Structures are given as structure tokens and as C-alpha cells.
Amino acid sequence: MATTDAPSSRGLSVPGETPRRPPPTRRTIRIRGREYPVFLPSLRDPRLHVAAVLLTLQVLGQTVLDFRLSVAQILICLATGALIEFGVGFFKDKVILWPASGLLTGNSTAFILRVPGTFHGQWWSTRGIWIFVGVVAVSMASKYLIRWRGRHIFNPSNLGLVLAFVALGPAYTEPQDLWWIPMGPWMIVTYAILLGGGLLIGWELKLLGLELGYMAAFAISVAIALAPVPDHCLVASWHATAICGRDLWQILVTSPEVLIFAFFMVPDPRTVPDGQVGRFVFGVIVAVLSVLLLGPTTLEFWTKTALLASLVFACAGRFALVRLLAPLEEAGGPFAAVRRLGWTAPAVFGVTLLLITALPVSAQFSTHSPEPAPELPDGSTPKLALTLGSGPDVATWLSGSAGAALPPPNNSGPVSASARVWVLPPIPAVSISTNVIAFDPSMNAPTAKTWAHDVVLDLVIESEARRLHDLNLAESGAEGDALTEFTDVIKQDIAAGTVIQKSYSFDRVSLNLFLPKFSTQARRLIGVTLHGTTTLVTRDASGKVVSQQTQPYAKSWGVGVTKEGTTYQVISANFTDLTLA
Numbered sequence: 001m002a003t004t005d006a007p008s009s010r011g012l013s014v015p016g017e018t019p020r021r022p023p024p025t026r027r028t029i030r031i032r033g034r035e036y037p038v039f040l041p042s043l044r045d046p047r048l049h050v051a052a053v054l055l056t057l058q059v060l061g062q063t064v065l066d067f068r069l070s071v072a073q074i075l076i077c078l079a080t081g082a083l084i085e086f087g088v089g090f091f092k093d094k095v096i097l098w099p100a101s102g103l104l105t106g107n108s109t110a111f112i113l114r115v116p117g118t119f120h121g122q123w124w125s126t127r128g129i130w131i132f133v134g135v136v137a138v139s140m141a142s143k144y145l146i147r148w149r150g151r152h153i154f155n156p157s158n159l160g161l162v163l164a165f166v167a168l169g170p171a172y173t174e175p176q177d178l179w180w181i182p183m184g185p186w187m188i189v190t191y192a193i194l195l196g197g198g199l200l201i202g203w204e205l206k207l208l209g210l211e212l213g214y215m216a217a218f219a220i221s222v223a224i225a226l227a228p229v230p231d232h233c234l235v236a237s238w239h240a241t242a243i244c245g246r247d248l249w250q251i252l253v254t255s256p257e258v259l260i261f262a263f264f265m266v267p268d269p270r271t272v273p274d275g276q277v278g279r280f281v282f283g284v285i286v287a288v289l290s291v292l293l294l295g296p297t298t299l300e301f302w303t304k305t306a307l308l309a310s311l312v313f314a315c316a317g318r319f320a321l322v323r324l325l326a327p328l329e330e331a332g333g334p335f336a337a338v339r340r341l342g343w344t345a346p347a348v349f350g351v352t353l354l355l356i357t358a359l360p361v362s363a364q365f366s367t368h369s370p371e372p373a374p375e376l377p378d379g380s381t382p383k384l385a386l387t388l389g390s391g392p393d394v395a396t397w398l399s400g401s402a403g404a405a406l407p408p409p410n411n412s413g414p415v416s417a418s419a420r421v422w423v424l425p426p427i428p429a430v431s432i433s434t435n436v437i438a439f440d441p442s443m444n445a446p447t448a449k450t451w452a453h454d455v456v457l458d459l460v461i462e463s464e465a466r467r468l469h470d471l472n473l474a475e476s477g478a479e480g481d482a483l484t485e486f487t488d489v490i491k492q493d494i495a496a497g498t499v500i501q502k503s504y505s506f507d508r509v510s511l512n513l514f515l516p517k518f519s520t521q522a523r524r525l526i527g528v529t530l531h532g533t534t535t536l537v538t539r540d541a542s543g544k545v546v547s548q549q550t551q552p553y554a555k556s557w558g559v560g561v562t563k564e565g566t567t568y569q570v571i572s573a574n575f576t577d578l579t580l581a
Helices: 046-063 071-091 100-112 129-145 156-168 185-204 208-226 245-254 256-265 276-294 300-316 318-330 334-341 344-368 394-405 434-439 445-468 480-496
Strands: 002-006 026-031 034-039 430-432 499-515 525-539 545-562 569-574
Touching: 046 100, 046 185, 046 256, 071 100, 071 129, 100 129, 100 156, 100 256, 129 156, 156 300, 185 208, 185 256, 208 245, 208 256, 208 276, 245 256, 256 300, 276 300, 276 318, 300 318, 430 434, 430 445, 434 499, 445 480, 445 499, 445 525, 445 545, 445 569, 480 545, 480 569, 499 545
Parallel strands: 430 499
Antiparallel strands: 002 026, 026 034, 499 525, 525 545, 545 569
């Protein structure tokens, strides 16, 4: 393999003509008798500028923004995109080039795509590698195979991501969160990089009108969609309650993920119109489509998928849009443009009004089948039965319930009663993790103290139920998976013919935020974490002590509902094996 610098013959001067400066020599490499032109990266290439911004954000994501993405997943995306572009250039076009587009496609894919079960800090996790490779490969294939008049139709990474999210769903994929971390110094730095880098690159590529058109139209369209439908809400993993109204508008308009879409995905020079008017209108159309598509959604996964899908639809109609707007690009003023549009002018005006009218209608769709939460801790979707038009009205129900609660009118008098008295071990002051308060601002010290008290009470109840081999008593301290865990232990003791008395001593109690087991974008979970020791005294059937051991105790529990006839919450799930958010 040899490297040569081949001068161009066009640089030769002709007698009697002023000598011209020869053009720069072209670098080539000879491989097996064939010369391959070499195209190296240039600092003036805007793709390098975009890559620099995204890589800077990736570094922040791996350090301070808590991205649930591994370094290995990023590298495999970069390598896949680079190898595909390099291979196509080498074998098809007979050139050796720096795969700037492939690297950018891989970087964009890694920035937005997430795989459930990957957590921040797992730097070399290869979880879901086949998904990352597949998305980048499909994205690059669309660039080479889906073309019109010498240009690819779709933004490569955008199309690949949308296909992956729709085809694989939330069980295998997740888009990056709309909200990253609480506002602070590092989030301010992130916004500065996003806005500064996006606007500078947009100015460089003459795409600033498109970017500003998108953001302005998106903010206005979301406001138009939400104003008549105040009960349109979004359920997100990083927020304790559904987000509605003004809060939802603020989240969507200021989301760093939306800014990534607006400044680094929509303004692709190869997949947008060439004229300035066309680019501005294209940005507005993408914004309106974004709001129309996200209107019927209630879960964050589908909201972000709808946002990305808007660009797919806009790119599909790009060439028709260019043809429609050709008179505007050529006209000398607005009135001349209207005259050149002819009969299409009222049609454009009518379509615009129709789209604006459709915005609140789209948002209204989501209110017909709302779901209170994306998933339960076991991965299932909760359902609420709502019955209308039957049963007593509120006043009748209130009167009847109050009457039923009163003692009988006759034969009332003192009666015997019995109740258990539970003696709890001392409970230390409860510390609350900062991300718990950021997730649910209503979580305060009194609430944390109540939660800790209820969990300790439940554990004492379960300990007594185990000593008595009382499965019914166990039901008063737990429910769901937690109840199954406790009753399984009781059944094992019964089968072994042993009686085990369990006591606790705690030295540290805290409230922590956990990621759900089956989907890291499902609603986060608040649990009570207890540290201390537990003592197990084992007796045989005759009551003789067989063994006694004290061991460290460190478990996290989730609390559920308050059962009828009680005043405390019961344990609902064991969060010990879950990952901290």
C-alpha cells in the first residue's frame, strides 16, 4: 500500500496567459494497483461541530447528568456507523474517507436510545448491544437505499429510532428522558452548550430560521393544544404525579431532549428544503406535527416517539413542500408571492386553519382512556374500573355510611374487647434522599417518619405471624409480592416443624428513590431502607431453643395501601434488589 499526491492537470498554465495558482494536490492511496482518493476530516466541516457538541453532552451525561447509557453502548454505535460508511465508500465509491456522517448517525442514536435495565455507572455494560447495532444499521441503510433525486429522503438516525421504538416498544427500548436533572450549575452548563452550540451551528448552515421557527411554533402549538384541554396530562418516570396544564407546557418547551431534537436533528441540511422560506415553513410544519402526534399520548415513551415521528412525516413530504413553496422562494414580496401561488393560496390557508383547529382535538383524545401510572413494580399495567349511572348519589352514600357507623339504638352497653399491642424497636431519625424531594416535593420529615413507623410495625407483625404460624395475621402487615414473601417463609417453618422468633434493631433509616425492575422509564418508586441487625431464635416443636444468631439487616421496602380497619400502611414490595435512581 502506497500513498501518493497526484496533482491535477487543470493547474497547468498556457503560454500568453497569466499563470494560475495550481489547486491543492489530492491525496490518494494505491492498493493493489488501484488509486483510492483520500478524504480526511476538516475543521470547517459542520458535522464535526455537531459531533463536538454531542460528545461534550455525552461526557456530561456519563459524569453529572446520570445518563442510563454505557460507554460501551456509545462506542458500538460509533463503530457501527463508521464501518458502514467507510465500507460503502471503499467498495462502492472506491474512496477512502473519514466517516463523519456514520459517526454522527451513531452518536445521535446513542444519545437518544436507551435499553431498559442499563443504569448510570455501568460504564462497560453491553446490554442490548444488538438493538444499538440494529438501529444504526437500519439508519445507515435508509441513507443509501431510500433516495429521491440523488438525496436521501429521511434523517437517518431519526428514522431508525422511530422504527425501533414502534417495533420493539417499551419492553426493549426507551428514548432519553424529557427531564434530566434538577436545575443547578451543571444543568445551566448543559443548556448553555445546547443553546449556544445549536444556534451557532444553525447560523453557520443558514438553518437558524428553521430552528427558531420550530421552537416558536412548538411553544405556540402546545399552548393552543393544552389551553382548551386542561386535563390532558403526561405520566413520566421522574415525576411523582401526572404533569398537566402549564407545568406540562413548561416541561415540553424547555426540555433538553426537545432542544436536542430542534437544534441537532431537525436541521439536517440534506433532508430539509434548500430555500430559506422552505426551511422556515418546514420547521413550523414539524412543530405542528409534533404536537398533533403527541396529543393522544399520556405516557412519556409515546410522547417522545411521537415527537421523533413528526420529522419522519415531514421529511416524507419535503419534496412536495419545496414544489409548493417555489413561488414564495422566487417572489419579490408577500403580495407577489400570493399572486404566484394562485389557487393554492386559499388551499394553504385552509390547511393551516385545519391544523390549528386539530391541535386541541388531538390533545382531547388522551382524556378518553387515561391510565394513572405506566406500570406497577411487577411490570403490569394498572386498571381502574369506573362505573357511571348506577349506585347511590354522594349524599345518600354519606348519610347511609354515617348511620351504619353509629352504635345500635337498643341494647347498647359495655362489651368485652381485645386488641394486640405491638412493641416497636427504637426508630432512628429518617433521612430523605435529595432526589426523593426532587421527585416528590410533598415528601417531608413527618411523612417520612410515618412511613418508617409503618414499615417497622409491619415487620413486627410479620415476625409475630411467623412465630405463631399465622397466615391470616401476616395479611395485616403486607400485601402483594411482599405478602407472598412472608407467607412462604411461614410455610417453610411449618413444614420443618420449627418456630422462629425474629427481632430487629435499627441504627439507620432512610427514604430512597428506586428505578422499577422491568422498565427504567416507568414511574420511580419511593422506598424505606432500614439498616441494623436482626436476631433469629429457632425453637423445635417442644419449645427448646435450637439456635440463636444475630446478623446484619439491610433491606428496602415499598409501602402500599392502608387496609380497612387499620390506620397504617402495609408493606407492598421488597425494593432491596432494585437500583437506586
